[in-house]
Amino acid sequence: DVVMTQSPLSLPVTLGQPASISCRSSQSLIFSDGITYLSWFQQRPGQSPRRLIYKVSDRDSGVPDRFSGSGSGTDFTLKISRVEAEDVGVYYCMQGTHWPHTFGQGTKLEIK
Amino acid sequence: EVQLVESGGGLVQPGGSLRVSCVASGFTFSNYWMGWLRQAPGKGPEWVANMKQDGSEKYYVDSVKGRFTVSRDNAKNSFYLQMNSLTAEDTALYYCRSGAIWGQGILVTVSS
Numbered sequence: 001d002v003v004m005t006q007s008p009l010s011l012p013v014t015l016g017q018p019a020s021i022s023c024r025s026s027q028s029l030i031f032s033d034g035i036t037y038l039s040w041f042q043q044r045p046g047q048s049p050r051r052l053i054y055k056v057s058d059r060d061s062g063v064p065d066r067f068s069g070s071g072s073g074t075d076f077t078l079k080i081s082r083v084e085a086e087d088v089g090v091y092y093c094m095q096g097t098h099w100p101h102t103f104g105q106g107t108k109l110e111i112k
Numbered sequence: 113e114v115q116l117v118e119s120g121g122g123l124v125q126p127g128g129s130l131r132v133s134c135v136a137s138g139f140t141f142s143n144y145w146m147g148w149l150r151q152a153p154g155k156g157p158e159w160v161a162n163m164k165q166d167g168s169e170k171y172y173v174d175s176v177k178g179r180f181t182v183s184r185d186n187a188k189n190s191f192y193l194q195m196n197s198l199t200a201e202d203t204a205l206y207y208c209r210s211g212a213i214w215g216q217g218i219l220v221t222v223s224s
Contacts, residue, residue: 041157048207048214049157060212092156100173101147101159 002026002095006104012112019080021107023093028073030097037096040069040078043106044089053078085111114138116208121218128198132218134191134208142166142186144211148193150204151217157207161193175201198222 003026013019021040029036040053051060053069056076066081080087088111093104120132134146148160161182162171170182181194191208198220205217 048217050214051212054212090156094157099162099171101162103156103158106156 001100002029002098002102004093004095004102004104006091006093006107009105009107011107011109013080013083013109014112015085016082019083019087019109021078021091021093023071023076023078023104025074025076025095027098029095030073036072038069038071038076039094039096040067041092041094041103042087042089043092044086047089049092083109083111114213116210116213116215118206118208118215118218121206121220123221123223124198125224126199126222128222129194129196130198130220131192131194132206132220134193134215136189136191136210139210139213141189141191141210146182146184146191147209148182148191149207149209150202150220151207152204158204160206163191195220 005024007022029038031037036056038056039051041049042052043049052063052067056071057069068079070077090106090108092106095102115138116134116136118134124130145164147162149157150160151157160173160176163182163184167184179197184191200222203222205219207217208215
């Protein structure tokens with residue numbers, strides 16, 4: 001299985017400051033169609049995961065533009081330009097290129 | 113409103129069976145892959161199974177192969193997970209998912 005490794009696992013951030021989460025895969029996530037199926041999810045306490053980003057950098061409808069995704073091959077990053085209180089939760093990267101699709105361990109974002 | 117609603121969870125004894133269902137609304141169900149994921153208490157999400165629009169392709173994570181079966185009824189906008197030979201390790205919140213859309217989850221508890 002493809003192993004997804006996130007860092008950091010804990011991310012204390014001051015309100016209004018930027019935040020960045022790294023995700024590395026154990027093998028390339030470029031599918032045979034040339035698309036890289038790497039997504040980012042946010043899970044607030046007590047809620048279902050919510051997809052923020054798909055195909056590395058495409059933002060889902062309704063997701064604030066302070067969230068952005070980047071990367072290629074095996075290295076990916078989720079950035080939040082200015083953290084707000086509602087961003088508290090656990091963030092997961094997920095690869096959808098190789099079956100079984102796999103998630104990173106999760107990064108817990110909290111407000112300092 | 114676009115949504116997925118799971119049902120059918122509950123408490124089951126080890127070795128028992130359970131079927132969970134997912135009903136879709138607000139989008140053209142028959143156009144999309146559907147998936148089941150689960151999340152054990154305090155853990156990250158894990159893919160369980162995936163099914164193509166017409167049911168011609170199904171994929172299972174190794175830990176459930178031979179025990180779990182996915183199916184769908186496009187006429188009823190419904191997606192199912194039949195779970196047999198359940199063990200304590202199958203205890204989790206089970207989500208159905210299509211792309212960006214997740215259900216609210218249904219709890220399956222395997223215990224004597």
